[in-house]
Structure formats: C-alpha cells, structure tokens
Amino acid sequence: GATIGILGGGQLGRMLSIAASRLGFKTCIFEPAGDCPASHVANYHYKADYSDTDALTKFANACDVITFEFENIPTDALDIIEAITPIHPNRAALATSQDRFSEKNFLTRIGLQTAPYAAVETGEDLEQAIDQIGIPAILKTRRMGYDGKGQSRLMSPDDAVQAMTDMAGAPAVLEGFINFSVEVSVIGTRSANGAISCFDPGENVHRNGILHTTTVPAKLTRAQRTDAVLLTANILNALDYVGTMGVELFVTPTGFIVNEIAPRVHNSGHWTQAGCAIDQFEQHIRAIAGWPLGDGSRHSNVIMENLIGDDVNRLPDIAKTNTAIHLYGKADAKLGRKMGHINTVTGASA
Ligand code: ATP
Ligand code: MG
Numbered sequence: 001g002a003t004i005g006i007l008g009g010g011q012l013g014r015m016l017s018i019a020a021s022r023l024g025f026k027t028c029i030f031e032p033a034g035d036c037p038a039s040h041v042a043n044y045h046y047k048a049d050y051s052d053t054d055a056l057t058k059f060a061n062a063c064d065v066i067t068f069e070f071e072n073i074p075t076d077a078l079d080i081i082e083a084i085t086p087i088h089p090n091r092a093a094l095a096t097s098q099d100r101f102s103e104k105n106f107l108t109r110i111g112l113q114t115a116p117y118a119a120v121e122t123g124e125d126l127e128q129a130i131d132q133i134g135i136p137a138i139l140k141t142r143r144m145g146y147d148g149k150g151q152s153r154l155m156s157p158d159d160a161v162q163a164m165t166d167m168a169g170a171p172a173v174l175e176g177f178i179n180f181s182v183e184v185s186v187i188g189t190r191s192a193n194g195a196i197s198c199f200d201p202g203e204n205v206h207r208n209g210i211l212h213t214t215t216v217p218a219k220l221t222r223a224q225r226t227d228a229v230l231l232t233a234n235i236l237n238a239l240d241y242v243g244t245m246g247v248e249l250f251v252t253p254t255g256f257i258v259n260e261i262a263p264r265v266h267n268s269g270h271w272t273q274a275g276c277a278i279d280q281f282e283q284h285i286r287a288i289a290g291w292p293l294g295d296g297s298r299h300s301n302v303i304m305e306n307l308i309g310d311d312v313n314r315l316p317d318i319a320k321t322n323t324a325i326h327l328y329g330k331a332d333a334k335l336g337r338k339m340g341h342i343n344t345v346t347g348a349s350a
C-alpha cells in the first residue's frame with residue numbers, strides 16, 4: 001500500500017493519520033519531538049530536526065505523497081523533500097499563507113475584502129500605517145503567529161511604542177480593527193482534478209485568542225452561506241490547491257472580510273467528524289491521494305468545544321451522552337494547550 005507522509009506531529013497530524021489509516025494507507029510523520037500526538041498512531045516516525053538533510057531525504061523516499069499539518073515549515077526542508085516526492089497542498093499556497101502580508105496581497109488581487117493593512121518594519125512605518133489605517137488597529141507578526149500570539153492591539157496612538165516592542169524586531173502587518181457581528185469559517189477541499197467540496201460554514205467563538213467553540217449551523221442567511229462557499233472556492237482555484245483549507249471570515253454589514261486562510265485541516269472544522277458522513281480529514285487524504293472527494297454535506301447540528309489546559313480534567317462530566325470525545329494523548333495539561341475537543345450533536349440538520 002501507499003504511504004502518506006505528514007510534516008508535523010500534533011493533533012492535526014494525528015487525526016490525518018487516523019483518516020489515512022482508515023483508507024488503507026500507511027502513515028509516516030516527520031517531527032522533532034519524540035512523544036507527540038501523531039507519534040501514537042502513525043506507522044513510522046522520523047524524529048529529526050528540519051535542518052537534518054539526511055533524515056528529510058530518507059523520509060521523502062519512504063513516502064508516496066507528502067502533506068503537512070502546520071504552515072511554518074522551513075523552505076529549505078521543503079526544497080529537499082519536493083525534489084524527491086510530491087507535496088500537497090502546493091508550495092505556492094504554503095508560501096502565500098505563511099506570511100500575512102503576502103496572504104492579504106493575494107486575497108486583494110483576487111478581489112476579496114480584507115481588513116485595511118500595511119506592512120510595518122520600523123517605528124516610522126508604524127506611524128505611517130496608523131495615519132493611513134486609523135485606530136483601533138492590531139499589529140501582527142507577518143509569520144509564525146497562532147492562537148493570537150504575536151499580536152498587539154493599539155487602542156490609542158500611545159500604544160505604538162509598546163506594540164513595536166511586542167514584535168521584537170519581527171516584520172509585522174498593521175490591520176484595521178473590524179467591527180464584525182460574528183466570525184465564521186469555511187472548510188473547503190479541492191481534489192487533484194479540480195473538483196471542490198465545501199463544508200457548511202461554522203460559527204466561531206474565541207476565548208483569550210484561542211478558538212473555544214464552533215457551532216453549525218452558523219447564524220447566516222442562505223445568501224451569505226452561498227457567498228462564503230463561493231469565495232472559498234475562488235481561493236482554492238486561484239491557488240490551484242489540492243487538499244483541505246480553512247478560511248476565516250468576519251461577517252460585516254458590507255459583506256465578508258477574509259481574516260486569514262490556513263493551508264491545512266483546521267480546528268474550526270473538527271465538527272465535521274460528527275456532522276458529516278465524510279469529515280475534513282478524510283476529504284484531505286482523499287484529495288492528496290488523487291481520490292474523488294466524498295459527500296461533505298451536513299446531516300447534524302453540532303457544537304465543537306476545544307478542551308484547553310485543565311478543561312480536560314472535567315471529563316467525563318462535561319460530555320453528554322450525545323458527545324463524541326477526541327483526546328490528543330498529550331501528557332501535560334499546560335495552560336492554553338489544546339488537549340482535545342468534544343463534538344456534541346444537538347439535532348438533525350434542518
Ligand atoms: P489562529 O489560531 O486562528 O491561526 P492567529 O494567531 O493567526 O489565530 P488571527 O486569526 O489573526 O490570529 O486573530 C485571532 C482573533 O483575533 C480572530 O479570530 C479575531 O477574533 C480577532 N481579530 C484578528 N484580527 C482582527 C481584526 N483585524 N479586527 C478585529 N478582530 C480581529
Ligand atoms: Mg492564524
């Protein structure tokens with residue numbers, strides 16, 4: 001049987017591995033950490049650093065196709081791997097979404113709305129950006145940010161100095177603050193022959209910068225639902241994308257604003273495990289393996305809740321009889337760490 005390679009060994013890699021196993025594939029992860037969520041379920045684990053050319057070469061040779069569970073993979077490592085084995089989604093999609101500035105440039109180029117934005121490297125850039133965009137605003141590092149890390153909010157021009165300090169010299173982008181009514185996301189998959197299947201948009205609530213719940217159905221009109229799915233398809237096509245992607249959207253009176261895109265399966269798509277016959281992980285594996293996509297239509301209403309830090313200690317009490325529990329096998333329930341999630345089915349889809 002064919003072997004699917006996954007760069008990264010976190011919970012997304014673990015759930016991709018499980019989906020791939022169910023489809024009869026062997027899985028092989030590349031991850032520097034020894035004890036990681038995906039290492040408990042993958043068939044093979046290349047435990048090495050991304051600078052280890054020899055290990056990367058062996059890993060690539062062991063795999064028939066390679067994917068990733070996080071977007072911050074060093075470019076040099078990808079060059080080595082790609083010379084041996086195909087990577088999906090493609091390098092251009094990865095490069096675009098690794099950097100918030102190029103991501104917003106791309107979205108603007110294909111006609112989508114983003115928050116007003118400007119690149120910032122120096123205090124002077126920031127002054128200019130504030131003049132242009134106004135306050136309130138958010139300064140974000142261009143690269144590597146997740147779960148609200150690497151961000152600084154500017155409520156007044158006086159916050160500029162602190163915001164520059166928070167960036168610690170990293171290139172950043174200033175974004176105008178969007179007064180959205182709700183946040184939603186669309187998880188979409190594009191197959192190798194260009195077919196697209198998008199899951200129903202989910203409504204997201206964050207706590208302390210970390211996703212707390214995703215609820216389906218989202219409070220959207222029929223027209224908004226269609227819009228959200230079509231713009232996601234536009235993004236997938238424009239990037240000639242193969243695999244599953246998460247698109248985060250702000251709902252505003254003037255339409256959707258794209259917050260960010262993630263070139264991978266997405267936390268806000270975990271509800272699909274309980275809400276659809278084919279979930280986001282299986283869709284991704286099907287896409288990168290060159291299979292036809294499955295039916296991603298939603299049969300149930302679901303609330304997905306992340307178990308962060310010691311939330312996990314409240315199990316099984318917080319799980320109702322209609323709650324599916326997913327734990328990632330992480331040993332220590334550190335503050336802010338995603339330990340698992342629960343999917344509660346709240347009814348049949350209307
Ligand atoms: P993730 O874990 O989703 O990758 P991240 O660290 O990349 O998060 P963002 O998604 O950019 O961070 O921002 C986190 C949250 O902060 C958003 O979901 C939204 O609630 C809020 N936020 C971000 N940018 C803006 C903005 N321009 N206007 C208003 N709220 C924003
Ligand atoms: Mg992000």
Ligand code: MG
Nearest residue numbers: 147248259260
């Ligand atoms: Mg986000």
